[in-house]
Amino acid sequence: MRKAPTYMKAMNPLLLLLVSLLAFSFTARAAAPAQTSSEEQIKVAQQGLDLLMNGEPDAAIVVFQKIQVEDPDSALGYLMEADAVWWKIYLTTGNLIDPDVFEVGPNSSSPYDALFNKLVATTIAKARANRNANRDVARNYLYEGMAYGLLGRLASMRDSNLAAARAARQMRSLLITAVQKDPNLRDAYAGLGLYDYFVDTLPTIVKLLRWMIGLPGGSRERGLQEIEYAAKHGELTRGEALYYLAKDYSRSSENQFAKSLELFKELRSQYPRNGLWTLMVGSLEIRMGHAEEGEALYREVLNQERGKETVAGKALYKAARKALKLRYPSERIR
Numbered sequence: 001m002r003k004a005p006t007y008m009k010a011m012n013p014l015l016l017l018l019v020s021l022l023a024f025s026f027t028a029r030a031a032a033p034a035q036t037s038s039e040e041q042i043k044v045a046q047q048g049l050d051l052l053m054n055g056e057p058d059a060a061i062v063v064f065q066k067i068q069v070e071d072p073d074s075a076l077g078y079l080m081e082a083d084a085v086w087w088k089i090y091l092t093t094g095n096l097i098d099p100d101v102f103e104v105g106p107n108s109s110s111p112y113d114a115l116f117n118k119l120v121a122t123t124i125a126k127a128r129a130n131r132n133a134n135r136d137v138a139r140n141y142l143y144e145g146m147a148y149g150l151l152g153r154l155a156s157m158r159d160s161n162l163a164a165a166r167a168a169r170q171m172r173s174l175l176i177t178a179v180q181k182d183p184n185l186r187d188a189y190a191g192l193g194l195y196d197y198f199v200d201t202l203p204t205i206v207k208l209l210r211w212m213i214g215l216p217g218g219s220r221e222r223g224l225q226e227i228e229y230a231a232k233h234g235e236l237t238r239g240e241a242l243y244y245l246a247k248d249y250s251r252s253s254e255n256q257f258a259k260s261l262e263l264f265k266e267l268r269s270q271y272p273r274n275g276l277w278t279l280m281v282g283s284l285e286i287r288m289g290h291a292e293e294g295e296a297l298y299r300e301v302l303n304q305e306r307g308k309e310t311v312a313g314k315a316l317y318k319a320a321r322k323a324l325k326l327r328y329p330s331e332r333i334r
Contacts, residue, residue, distance in 0.1 A: 038076075038136055041067050042235050045080050053239040053267075055274030055312040057084040057091075073135075075126040075143040080236075082119035082150055088112050088311050091276075094157065096319035099250040099260065099280050108158060116154065123147040138182035145174030146236075149191040156198075165209040168195050172216065190230035190237035194244060197223025201253060224248065242267055250284065257288050275301040275316040279323070298323050302333070 048063030061084045067077030093108040127144035131137050152167035172195045175188040199210070199218030209215055224245070231241035246263035249256040261284040268277035282297030298320045305317035324333050 038139060041071065041074060041076050045076060045236060048080055048084070049236065049239060050271075052084050052087060053271040053274060055271070055276060055316070057087050057311060060084045073126060073130065075123045075130065075140060075147075078119050078126065079123040079143050079147055079150075082116055082123060082147065083240075085112050085116045085119060086150055086154060089116060089154065090157065091312055091315040096276060096279055096315065097283055097323045099247050099264070099283055116150075120147050120150055138178050138185060141174050141178035141181065142185050142188055145171045145178060145188065145191055148174060149194070161209060162213075165213060165215055168199070169213065169215055171195065186230060187234045187237045188230075189226040190234055190241040190244075193223045193226025193228075193230060193241070195223070196220070196226060197248060201251075239267070239271065242270075246280070250287075257284055260284055261288065274312070275305050275320070276312075278304075279316065279319060282323075295324065295327065306334075 044063060044067055048060040051057075051063060052060035061081050064077050064080040064084060067074060067080070071077070089110045089112050092112070093110050124144050124147050127140040127147070130140040148167045148171035152164045152171060155161075155164035155167055171191050175191045178185050179188045179192075196218035197220055199215065200220040200223065210217070227241050227245045227248070230237045231245055232238070234241055242263060246260050246267065248254060248260075249263065250260035254260075261281065264277055264280040264284060267274075268281055271277060278297050278301050282294040282301070284294075285291075285297065286294030301316055301320040302324065305313045305320065308314065308317065321333050324331070
């Protein structure tokens with residue numbers, strides 16, 4: 001038998017090393033999760049948003065976390081989870097009966113605050129990292145702007161006017177940049193509309209804040225138009241924009257209760273599993289003098305949510321029971 005040449009013997013260890021490295025590289029690529037496109041991620045996010053608007057934040061979070069696993073660099077999964085956690089905060093601390101009441105006071109902390117803040121910070125960091133790497137720049141301006149919008153929503157709910165104003169100013173700047181870079185990012189108009197509306201309609205404190213931190217002015221009419229546009233055409237904000245539009249029309253300053261009622265009925269039709277929309281419809285019915293219809297809806301929620309152990313179920317049952325107890329103090333309501 002012929003012996004292998006000496007140079008072949010010398011090369012064998014090197015060849016083995018190269019083959020091993022190539023095999024490791026291939027295995028690593030095969031094991032790593034494949035990044036999904038923005039379009040695919042948005043479709044997944046929309047599935048989660050359908051659950052969220054149907055009053056199932058925990059189920060929605062499971063869906064949003066799939067985006068995080070499939071593309072850890074994407075800001076979207078963290079943004080959507082932060083939104084779901086915000087709803088858990090609202091459900092457990094907010095006024096779920098009167099659509100005109102949003103504030104719950106400065107001391108209304110919840111067990112979800114730390115997670116919410118962490119998710120928002122992660123969203124902002126990942127959105128900036130993607131922009132710095134020149135990845136989907138316009139959309140990452142949108143995601144960072146939406147994250148500041150969530151911060152502003154929570155600060156506003158807690159009656160922290162200065163923090164809310166600062167977050168709103170940052171949100172507005174980022175969303176304007178997003179739309180300038182890609183006019184098709186229609187979700188940006190939900191945040192821009194909320195900014196324009198509230199800066200033009202909120203109390204005197206806003207005028208002081210505008211002077212203190214250079215808060216740009218707004219427009220009530222433009223704000224309502226922008227929110228309505230997002231409610232009709234947004235990819236990620238459609239349901240929430242419709243909620244805020246209905247909420248705005250229910251304000252005493254707007255006094256458009258019939259229009260608000262129509263929009264809340266639309267939410268109830270689109271997301272029938274969420275008793276919050278039934279509570280809102282009931283509240284508007286009572287406000288418009290239809291006490292019997294409104295109370296029947298409160299009782300519907302009471303029966304629908306009784307015995308549920310979910311965050312939404314417990315909160316909605318408690319809210320419906322409280323609403324009925326206020327109307328019938330002597331009645332034993334279970």
